[in-house]
Amino acid sequence: VTGRTAQLGKTICVDNIEEDPDYEWHDAMHAGGFMSSFGVPLKKDGKTVGVISMSYAQVAGFSTKQVSLAETFASQAVIAISNAQLFDEVQARTAEVTEALEQQKASAEVLEVISNSVEDAQPVFEKILESCHRVMECSDSTVITLDDLGVVQLNAIRGRNVGETADFGAAPLSDSVIKQAVRDREVKHYPDALHGENSFPQLACFATEDSNFSCLVAPMLWKGTAIGALIVARFFTEQDWKPFTPKDIELLESFADQAVIAVQNARLFNETQQALVRQTASADILRVISGAQTDVTPVFESIVDAALPLMGCDGAMLAICDGDVFRPRAGATTDGKIDNLLKGEVRIDPEANFPSQAMVSKRPVHIPDFNAIELPEQEQRVLEKFGINAALYQPLMHGQECLGGIAFTRGTAKAFSKDDMELAETFCSQAVIAIQNAKMFNETQTALARQTASADILRVISQSPTDTTPVFVSIAHAGSALLNCDGSAVLIREGDQFRPVAGVRQGEQMRHLSPEPVRIEPEFNYPSQVFVSGEMIHIPDHTQVDLPLHEVDSFAKFDLKSILYLPLLRDGDCVGVLTFSRTEKARAFSPDEIELAKSFCDQAVIAIQNAKMFNDTQTALTRQTASANVLRVISESPTDVT
Secondary structure, eight states, X not given: OHHHHHHHTSOEEESOGGGOTTOOOHHHHHHHTOOEEEEEEEEETTEEEEEEEEEESSTTOOXXXXXXXXXXXXXXXXXHHHHHHHHHXXXXXXXXXXXXXXXXXXXXXXXXXXXXXXTOSHHHXXXXXXXXXXXXXXSEEEEXXXXXXXXXXXXXXXXXXXXXXXXXXXXXGGGSTTHHHHHHTSOEEESOTTTOTTOOHHHHTTOBTTBOEEEEEEEEEETTEEEEEEEEEEETTSXXXXXXXXXXXHHHHHHHHHHHHHXXXXXXXXXXXXXXXXXXXXXXXXXXXXXXXXXXXXXXXXXXXXXXXXXXXXXXXXXXXXXXXXXXXXXXXXXXXXXXXXXXXXXXXXXTOHHHHHHHHTSOXXXXXXXXXXXXXXXXXXXXXXXXXXXXXXXXXXXXXXXXXXXXXXXXXXXXXXXXXXXXXXXXXHHHHHHXXXXXXHHHHHHHHHHHHHHHHHHHHXXXXXXXXXXXXXXXXXXXXXXXXXXXXXXXXXXXXXXXXXXXXXXXXXXXXXXXXXXXXXXXXXXXXXXXXXXXXXXXXXXXXXXXXXXXXXXXXXXXXEEEEEEEEETTEEEEEEEEEEOXXXXXXXXXXXXXXXXXXXXXXXXXXXXXXXXXXXXXXXXXXXXXXXXXXXXXXXXXXX
């Protein structure tokens, strides 16, 4: 009866079950002891959702009123069922709305932290993990980021296993639990970390039979590139454990997106701040350059000082090339200016030290970890003395010429980034600008000084047509000043002898020169060699040559360290020698200085020529006057020759 009522959707009455041909449950009828029955359907929206059945022990045991009453009960039952369903739907919808509101609240809280922490993503990471635990019912959560070299860094962790991962260090991506999510750029769900088909060793190693878990790994994607991942886990041992759902995956993706926003905000903020700091530092250095046209030292000091905070260095040193050596010109550490390093010089030898490698190759030399390579003996001493474990050596290039280099050092082994290297190039460019500015300024000043000196000498020449001594003294004064010398002398040839005719020492004229001539004997002194050969002699360092016999006494008497002997040539003959000497320190004369010295020789020869021409003219005039006088007397005394 119940089945027919449900199937037909109408009230079915059977007065005598024994006589009903369609009734099949006779065994149940006898066991129950009933003879008549009726069924009333529970109908909702035209569909039968239930049946009320009534059975009686006697035949025709129910009345029409009883059937009608049952139909009334059925209608009430349908109302009750509808109310219950409606309540359940409302409860379910309320739960959904509550969950959505909770998620929105969590998202809003994260966004609020993002807006209040633009310079640092760490508070955002912490808030995201807190939200994950509140809205996703996870036992553990982690934020991991990737640096520029693809190394994973643990940034934030929350949950029951914090202590076990407290010593987590940087590791390659290939050894990380986020590698698959990063590779495929999609959320990975691992329902069973220990035995799951899609698990892998780097994940399974964190699980045991007594502490297994499932987890989600959501990559943090920026413009299609993974910059990290967000991980949540549920341990099987937790009460009411349940697997992660598609909603959980969707929610974790949204948290990962927020983490990316935080990372990019912090990166953009810090890059902007760093750019501003760098621009300020660059402006400060350029201001120093503009105010130090003649002295590059303040510029060099500003550069090494600025490099420390901007490049994360513990030390910086700037050196300038000088021939086959380089000399430190400025240095600084986090403790202040370096003074003792700025003394002495270092031979340029690529096999001995890293700065030389940069200077000779004209390319940067980057040593991220001193302990990872075999160091030259000299660099091993540097490591032991200064505690340097990482360094960047940048050459100072002007065109194809290397002017020196800057060393940026760190006490800990850490590679310099691409931004660091670009900034190092900027510092080198500024140093080169300072060097070239000073060079141009000094060259201009030197050219002006040379022109002034030349004009002064020519004026003296014009004023002393008969006496070369004032000219020689003027040349000696000008040459000593412009060639940065301590002394100068002019020696004039007289037959097979020579003697000094003018001299300057320490800026003062030498008024008591030896009147005794010296024989021209090349084996005994350098001037004689010049008189005979007509060639210049350059002694950069007296300790590096075997001095002729007489020069041993002369060099000792006048404390000569370096000297230049130049011939005064007239029509191919050496008529004199011009000398320039240095007494404080042995230092070679540069090609430019030698060229300038030769110009002084030309002026000395002009003076000698002028004096000779004047004297020859005077002699010829005297002879002509005497001849005219004799002829006049002859004409006046034709008969008397007395």
